[in-house]
Amino acid sequence: MTVNLLDFDAAGLQGFFAEHGEKLFRARQVLRWMHRSGRCDFDAMTDIAKSLRDKLKVLATVLPPPIISDRLSDDGTRKFLFDVGGGNAVESVFIPEENRGTLCVSTQAGCALDCSFCSTGKQGFNRNLTVAEIVGQLWQANRVLGGDRYDRCDTGEDERIIGNVVLMGMGEPLANFDNTVTALRLMLDDNAYGLSRRRVTVSTSGLVPAMDRLRDECPVALAISLHAPDDRLRDELVPINRKYPLRELMAACNRYLEKAPRDFVTFEYVMLDGVNDSDRQAKALLEVTRSVSCKFNLIPFNPFPGSPYKRSPTPRIRRFAEILMEAGVVTATRKTRGDDIDAACGQLAGQVLDRTRRAERRVFDLHEIGQ
Ligand code: SAH
Ligand code: SF4
Numbered sequence: 541m542t543v544n545l546l547d548f549d550a551a552g553l554q555g556f557f558a559e560h561g562e563k564l565f566r567a568r569q570v571l572r573w574m575h576r577s578g579r580c581d582f583d584a585m586t587d588i589a590k591s592l593r594d595k596l597k598v599l600a601t602v603l604p605p606p607i608i609s610d611r612l613s614d615d616g617t618r619k620f621l622f623d624v625g626g627g628n629a630v631e632s633v634f635i636p637e638e639n640r641g642t643l644c645v646s647t648q649a650g651c652a653l654d655c656s657f658c659s660t661g662k663q664g665f666n667r668n669l670t671v672a673e674i675v676g677q678l679w680q681a682n683r684v685l686g687g688d689r690y691d692r693c694d695t696g697e698d699e700r701i702i703g704n705v706v707l708m709g710m711g712e713p714l715a716n717f718d719n720t721v722t723a724l725r726l727m728l729d730d731n732a733y734g735l736s737r738r739r740v741t742v743s744t745s746g747l748v749p750a751m752d753r754l755r756d757e758c759p760v761a762l763a764i765s766l767h768a769p770d771d772r773l774r775d776e777l778v779p780i781n782r783k784y785p786l787r788e789l790m791a792a793c794n795r796y797l798e799k800a801p802r803d804f805v806t807f808e809y810v811m812l813d814g815v816n817d818s819d820r821q822a823k824a825l826l827e828v829t830r831s832v833s834c835k836f837n838l839i840p841f842n843p844f845p846g847s848p849y850k851r852s853p854t855p856r857i858r859r860f861a862e863i864l865m866e867a868g869v870v871t872a873t874r875k876t877r878g879d880d881i882d883a884a885c886g887q888l889a890g891q892v893l894d895r896t897r898r899a900e901r902r903v904f905d906l907h908e909i910g911q
Contacts, residue, residue, distance in 0.1 A: 543600045545574060546672035546679065549725040550732075560599065566592065568731055574602050575675075575732035578683045604676030605630075610684065617878030620681060621891075624649055624673050628666050629891040630710050632677040633883045634685060640703025641685075645677045647720050648711025650892040653745055655765070655778050657810055659844035660710040664894030668716040674723035678705060678733060705735060708743040708763070710892075714750035721758050728760075737761065737801035743808065748784040748792040759799045763806040763837070764789065768816050769824035777816070786828055793832045804833045804870075811852035811860065812841050822863035829869075836864050836871040842879060 548556060553567040566588065573585040580602035582593045605622035608629055612618050618634040630646040651658070652665035685701045705727055707713040713720045720742070726732040727740050743763040744751065751762070768774035774781040784792075793805050807829060811817050825836075838861055841851040852860070857873055864871040877883070 542598075544603045544670075544672045545570065545600050546602055546604060546676055547670055547722075549671075549722045550729055552722070556600075560595070562592065570596075571729070571731045575679065575726065575729075576734075578679065578686075580604070603672060604679045605673050607680055607684070611881045611883075613878040613881045613883060615877050615880075617881070617883050618685075619878060619881050619883040620677070620684070622673070622677060622680070624669060626666075627891070627893045630669065630673070630677075631883070632681055632709055633878060634681055634702070635877060637703075640701055642704040642706060643678060643681050643702045644706050644708050645674060646709030646711055647674055647707055647713040647716050647723075650894060650896075651711045652715065652896065653712050653778070653780050654898070655745060655767075657767075657777060657812060657841060657847065657849050659847070662844075662846070662898065663892045664896035664898035666892045666895050668719060669711070671719045671722045671726075674719060675726050675732075677709075678702065678727065682733075700733075702733075703735070704739045704741070705733075706741045706743065706763075708741070712745055712747065713742050714744045714747040714754065717750050717753065721754070724758050724760060728758075741806070745778050745780050746784050746789045746792075747780065748788050751792045751796055755796045755799045759796070759801060761802050761806075762793075762796055762800060763808055764793060765810075766807040766825075766829075767810050769821050769828050773816060777812075790829065790832055793834070797833060804835050806835050806837050808837045808839055810839045810841050811857050813850040813852045813856070815849060817852040817856050817860055819859065819863060822860045826864065826867050826869065834869065836861075836869055838871065838873045840874070840876055842876060844882075 545553065550571055553571055554564050557564060557567040569587060570585065573579045579585060582596045585593060605624050607620050608623050609621040616636045620632045621629050624630055628649040630649055632646060633644040635642045646669065648668055649666040650663045651660045653661055655661045682700055682702055724740060727735050728737060737760045741761040741763050742754065743765060745765045765778060767777050771781060771785045774786060797805065838857055840857060841849055861871045861873055
C-alpha cells in the first residue's frame, strides 16, 4: 500500500525517509515542494534525483481530498466542499480580509458533541479526518486561491493568500487530538505553511484534559465556545459541559494561558433570542469569566433547516456587547458572512453518513415520550 506523504509532519517524513535508507535532508526538500510550492507530482520536484523520484512514485502519493464544489458568496467568502470518501464530505470557508485572509478548516466528518444550535452536531459523528484531510484543505485552498502567485512561493517571496487558520469548521478539533496536532505542526513549520502560533486558532467546546495536552504539545491561539453564563443552561446548549463544567473550564483556560502565544483566550458566544441574551445573563457572564484574561466574540445565531432557535435582534446583541464592554472586556460582534451560500458559522453541514444515527434516534425518542 502506498503512503500519503501529506499525513506526515517534518519528524514523520524524516522517519519515513530513514526507514527507506534515504538522507534526512531529502525529507525537508520534499516537505517544501509539497507544502510551500503546492506540488503533488514527484517529477515536478526538480532538485530530487530521478532515482529517488522513481522510488517515491512506487512507495508514496501526495493526495489532498478532492474538491467537490467551490462556491463564492456575494461578500467574497468562498466555500469549498471536499470529498473524504465513503459518502462523506466536509467544508472549509475562506474569508478574505484586507491583507491575507482566514481559512476556516474542518477536523471531523460530523461531530459527536451534539450542541443544540449547531448543524454539524445535528448530523452526528462519522469519523475523524486524517492529517492529509485536515492539512489538505489548506493545501487545496492555497492552490486554488493563489493561482500562479502560489508557484512563486519557493523563491522566498511568500505571497500566499491565507494568513490565518481557524479550526472552526466541522467537528471538535480536540476530539481528534493527534491528527489535529500533527496538522498544526505543519501549519507552523517554516518548511510548510510558516504561520505564527498567534495566527492559528483552535476552537473547542471545552474538552478540559485535551486543552491541557494542547498547551503542553502545541500551544496556539485558543477560542472557547462558551455560549452560556451558568451550568444549567450550558448543560443544555453544549452537553459536554455536564462532564467539564464552567468552573473546571475556567481553570483550564488559566492553565492554558501560562503557555499560550496570546495573553487572552477568546470566548465565543452565539446569540440566541430569548435563551442566553438578556442583560442579566451578560452580567452573569462577566462574573463567571472574571478570573480569565479574555475577549468576547458574539456570533449572531445562523439558522439552518430544523433549528429550534432564532437569532437575537440586532439591538439586543448591541446592548449585550455594551454591557461587556462597559466592564472593560474587549468584545467584537462577528459579521455574518457567506450566509447566502450557507457558509456562516454553524451552517457547515457537508454531507456525513451518520454512524450514530442521530436523526433516527431523535424520532425514536419523540415516540418514547409520546409526541
Ligand atoms: N467544535 C468546535 C469548533 C467548531 S464550531 C467548537 O465548538 O468550538 C465553530 C463555532 O461556531 C463554535 O463557536 C460554535 O459554537 C459556533 N456555532 C455552531 N453552530 C452555530 C450556529 N448555528 N450559529 C452560529 N454559530 C454557531
Ligand atoms: Fe461539535 Fe462544535 Fe458543533 Fe458543538 S458547536 S456540535 S462541538 S462542531
